[in-house]
Amino acid sequence: MDRKVVIPGEEIATGEDYLPGEGTEKREGKIFALKFGLAEEQNNLIKVIPLSGNYQPRRGNTVIGEVENINSAGWFISIGASDSAFLSMNEVPRFVNKDAMDEVFEIGDVVCAKIWSMSKRGIDLSVKGRGLGKIKEGIIFYINPNKVPRVIGKEGSMIKLIKDETDCDINIGQNGAIHIRGENVEKELFAKKAIEFVTQKSFIEGLTEEVTKWLEENKK
Amino acid sequence: MTAKFTRPDGRGLKELRSTEAKVGIIPNADGSAMFRSGDTIAYAAVYGPKKMHPQHQQDPATGQIRCTYNMNSFSVSDRIKPGINRRSMEISEITKWALEPVLMLEKFPNQVVDVFINIIQADAGTRCAGINAAALALAHAGIPMKDMVSSISIGKLDKTLVVDLTKEEEDYHEGEGPTDIPISMTSSGKITHFQLDGKIGVEQIKEAIDMAKEACQKIYEIQKKALKESIKEE
Numbered sequence: 001m002d003r004k005v006v007i008p009g010e011e012i013a014t015g016e017d018y019l020p021g022e023g024t025e026k027r028e029g030k031i032f033a034l035k036f037g038l039a040e041e042q043n044n045l046i047k048v049i050p051l052s053g054n055y056q057p058r059r060g061n062t063v064i065g066e067v068e069n070i071n072s073a074g075w076f077i078s079i080g081a082s083d084s085a086f087l088s089m090n091e092v093p094r095f096v097n098k099d100a101m102d103e104v105f106e107i108g109d110v111v112c113a114k115i116w117s118m119s120k121r122g123i124d125l126s127v128k129g130r131g132l133g134k135i136k137e138g139i140i141f142y143i144n145p146n147k148v149p150r151v152i153g154k155e156g157s158m159i160k161l162i163k164d165e166t167d168c169d170i171n172i173g174q175n176g177a178i179h180i181r182g183e184n185v186e187k188e189l190f191a192k193k194a195i196e197f198v199t200q201k202s203f204i205e206g207l208t209e210e211v212t213k214w215l216e217e218n219k220k
Numbered sequence: 221m222t223a224k225f226t227r228p229d230g231r232g233l234k235e236l237r238s239t240e241a242k243v244g245i246i247p248n249a250d251g252s253a254m255f256r257s258g259d260t261i262a263y264a265a266v267y268g269p270k271k272m273h274p275q276h277q278q279d280p281a282t283g284q285i286r287c288t289y290n291m292n293s294f295s296v297s298d299r300i301k302p303g304i305n306r307r308s309m310e311i312s313e314i315t316k317w318a319l320e321p322v323l324m325l326e327k328f329p330n331q332v333v334d335v336f337i338n339i340i341q342a343d344a345g346t347r348c349a350g351i352n353a354a355a356l357a358l359a360h361a362g363i364p365m366k367d368m369v370s371s372i373s374i375g376k377l378d379k380t381l382v383v384d385l386t387k388e389e390e391d392y393h394e395g396e397g398p399t400d401i402p403i404s405m406t407s408s409g410k411i412t413h414f415q416l417d418g419k420i421g422v423e424q425i426k427e428a429i430d431m432a433k434e435a436c437q438k439i440y441e442i443q444k445k446a447l448k449e450s451i452k453e454e
Contacts, residue, residue, distance in 0.1 A: 007447045008322070008359050009367030009407050023364070034324065034366065036359040036447055051451060053362020054250045054268070082270045082331050120280075120329070146362075203451055 003040050006033035023048030055145040055175045057081045059118050064173035067109045070101050080175045083122045091126035110135040138181030139188050143199050145176035150202040165215045166191040225380040228388050236384045241446035243360050251361025255353035259343035264353035266361040269331040283328030287315040287335045295342040311347045318351050318404040318413035324364040344387040345373045367406035370439040374401040374428045383435045403432040407440045
């Protein structure tokens with residue numbers, strides 16, 4: 001089955017050969033889409049990848065967010081999801097002085113963290129791990145979270161291409177926040193433009209070639 | 221009834237006004253859509269799912285939907301007073317009821333989806349245009365839905381049933397006068413909303429529902445096309 005755009009309530013496939021995956025439902029032997037997006041089949045499992053809408057957090061996601069509030073147990077970080085995310089002081093890989101929590105993260109600091117647990121109470125974050133923690137320099141901007149997979153590309157091919165061509169270190173949060181760090185502002189802005197180009201053209205075929213061409217044309 | 225009934229704008233009895241839909245017109249919103257039916261234009265913007273505020277209205281069992289219908293003061297030739305009134309409150313609630321059955325909000329406990337509908341220009345059938353636009357905007361916002369909702373108003377002018385009334389027809393004053401029946405349906409033909417303003421017999425109601433089914437199918441195709449085209453444009 002080819003990839004195709006489906007709308008809620010649209011029939012995607014008929015028959016017992018297929019299993020309903022994410023964003024789909026089985027009714028009387030037929031598989032219906034529940035969301036607006038791209039329908040895809042993999043090993044007889046049909047799922048719908050949403051193309052628009054706000055960020056739906058998942059366990060294991062790396063996100064970039066801003067410190068909103070501090071209490072005695074940790075920090076509240078806004079990651080653009082409906083639930084607020086909490087970073088406990090136990091999840092910081094260094095000594096935290098309870099009387100001076102803002103020495104570690106202050107309100108307004110930007111933090112790269114991983115979602116390690118999600119429950120009814122909310123989202124729990126951790127900064128234990130490589131590449132996680134406070135972001136000290138570079139630029140941050142936001143894209144539509146549904147376009148993050150396209151910016152990363154198959155096995156990171158797209159982002160590797162942009163990183164190599166622009167000499168910048170790029171860190172993508174699954175919530176659509178992107179952190180770029182380069183030698184100078186010009187290089188950072190060029191990388192930003194390249195990523196924005198990807199998000200604008202995200203539905204065309206052969207995107208990697210298009211981006212290679214664009215990078216060559218626009219590079220000084 | 222013997223004489224053949226003719227509509228003021230020369231349309232057939234089952235013919236819709238020229239209809240147009242567009243998705244993704246408000247960049248700031250999580251989902252948005254425009255729906256135009258003749259001279260009636262409705263814009264809908266969806267925000268969320270987000271935390272329900274005020275907190276005491278949160279429901280840990282399921283998510284909720286909140287609709288706000290607003291008619292702009294310039295949408296009709298006699299300026300209407302801006303702000304909430306009895307009519308807009310009723311239509312807000314009706315829109316919510318029409319859309320709620322297809323939404324799968326149980327995945328979003330303690331959260332709310334906000335739907336704002338603005339009528340830019342009104343020529344009857346504004347609640348139907350609003351529901352059509354809101355359904356599109358909700359799909360665009362990535363809210364899980366069992367089906368799409370399409371809405372149409374059926375009218376009874378004297379004794380004749382017609383589809384998609386205009387303001388001129390709504391003010392018809394001969395014979396039994398005008399009866400307005402707005403109906404909303406899913407694409408599989410299940411009714412989610414039915415209103416009746418006027419007098420009508422049981423037999424004719426059945427006929428009206430059949431007409432609505434046919435008209436809603438046409439609107440569904442327009443909605444489907446609008447959603448699918450919104451991807452190619454980007």
